[in-house]
Amino acid sequence: MRRITTMRLSMGLLMLIVASTAAPAAGNAPRDMITPAALYDLAENATVEILVDGRLDGSGWFASADGLVVTAGHVVVGRTDHRIEIISPAAGRKIAKFVAIDRGHDLALLRVEKDDKPFPFLKVADAMPAPGQDVWLFAAANFRHKLMLRGSVARRNSTYEYFSNNRQYTNVYHVSAPSPPGTSGGCWLDQRGRVVGNQSAFMTVNGAGAGIAMLSPPGAIAHLIQSQKTVATTTTQCAFEELWTQPVGYIANYPPGSAGLVPVLIQAEGAAAKAGLSDQMIITAVDDQLVAYVDELLTVLRRKKPGDKVTFTVLKLDGSGQAQITIELEALDATRN
CATH class of the missing domain: 2.30.42.10 (PDZ domain)
Incomplete structure (x- = not known):
């Protein structure tokens, strides 16, 4: 079988690859498309890093003004009774409580205590962009903070991948992009700044990344946020x-x-x-x-x-x-x- 790797962090050798990013032609841009720089600002304010027992173990993002946080299910599964915290530019360092999980889509929902001010949060898109469209992942990668990585939608429909280390099938979309360890739970954004997926896993061949990221679908994300109930799979x-x-x-x-x-x-x-x-x-x-x-x-x-x-x-x-x-x-x- 192909090896599918869910991303719980480990230190190791890191190969840095520099890639150029060309802006799309203005004539093809949607009216409400925002610049990559504005996209970065939006994501930086609304995203979090996940600590489990004090260790940086994944990424996430605010899904509501009152403190709901989305991350990858495998970041917290088996450890929901451990000390889970978030670190955020908007909220600082806070305890996060487990709310619900959807293992069939590798999603988890957490909640942090409300502040006096509403948290900056991201909205979820109605659907995945068309194949070939640009999308951006914002997450912490291998202990490197606040990185925005560019990819393109590689498949029209979602598919099922078997994650051998979690012994489960997960429904995902494929994106052609790097997705290093630590990005699990990070948000994938479209050109309008809406969440179109949640980073779940990446494909490896003989231990090397194959350049295919796997992300939870927007419909499943929206359902978990709305219901706030664990989904039986x-x-x-x-x-x-x-x-x-x-x-x-x-x-x-x-x-x-x-x-x-x-x-x-x-x-x-x-x-x-x-x-x-x-x-x-x-x-x-x-x-x-x-x-x-x-x-x-x-x-x-x-x-x-x-x-x-x-x-x-x-x-x-x-x-x-x-x-x-x-x-x-x-x-x-x-x-x-």
């Missing part, structure tokens, strides 16, 4: 890989033209293991709906609730033909990995 407690990504020798075990999903990283005593799923079969349908792509399967699963049952049609490697396996979906633990 279903899981089969395994991952899936598309058949055509497997070695040729493995693919040859199935009839020509076969398509489906191979269960992998099956957790011992998890829902998938208990039901009998293994990597010696491919899933060809879920609830009688044909599936060949991971997104097709995860879209069905995420429409269900923990405790619901789902039926996989599988084709076994041993030549015994098709079978059906029913799994009772579990809930991702909201407090630990």
Whole structure:
């Protein structure tokens, strides 16, 4: 599988790459687009750095004037009972209380005590910009404070990525951009200064960054801010890989033209293991709906609730033909990995 790295900070070698930034042509600019310098000022005032037990462990931003703060779920999951603080140009250093989490989108909501003055906050956009549009990440990167990094939207629709270190699927958008460790929870802004995503993870190949950032969708961010309630997320407690990504020798075990999903990283005593799923079969349908792509399967699963049952049609490697396996979906633990 591709390695997906969620960004809990660690010190190490850092390669600095200088990139030029050319301003977009004025004739193509939206009327309410603000300059990159003004965008920086807006983000600097409304963003925070997250401390867990006194250590800088991620980034975040004010989502309301009364102290709601958004960060990445993996920054605080498993540590919601620890001392969590924010540092902000507007608020100084304050204790932050855990409010809610959405593990399916790697989002967490915190709250800090209100000041006499309202906190500067960022508004959430209705949708992700079109592919190729510029977006900016504002965050602390590898203990470097107040950095603004430029990227471009790399995909029209959101997709599902399996974060192996958190053992979960997360629904994300892809952006072509650097996203170093420490930027987790940072806000991605469009040219109008609206939040279009929350930094979640980045792709690595053989341990090196591949230049693809992954961010939580704006709709999920807006929902968590509005509801202020933890979102239950279903899981089969395994991952899936598309058949055509497997070695040729493995693919040859199935009839020509076969398509489906191979269960992998099956957790011992998890829902998938208990039901009998293994990597010696491919899933060809879920609830009688044909599936060949991971997104097709995860879209069905995420429409269900923990405790619901789902039926996989599988084709076994041993030549015994098709079978059906029913799994009772579990809930991702909201407090630990």
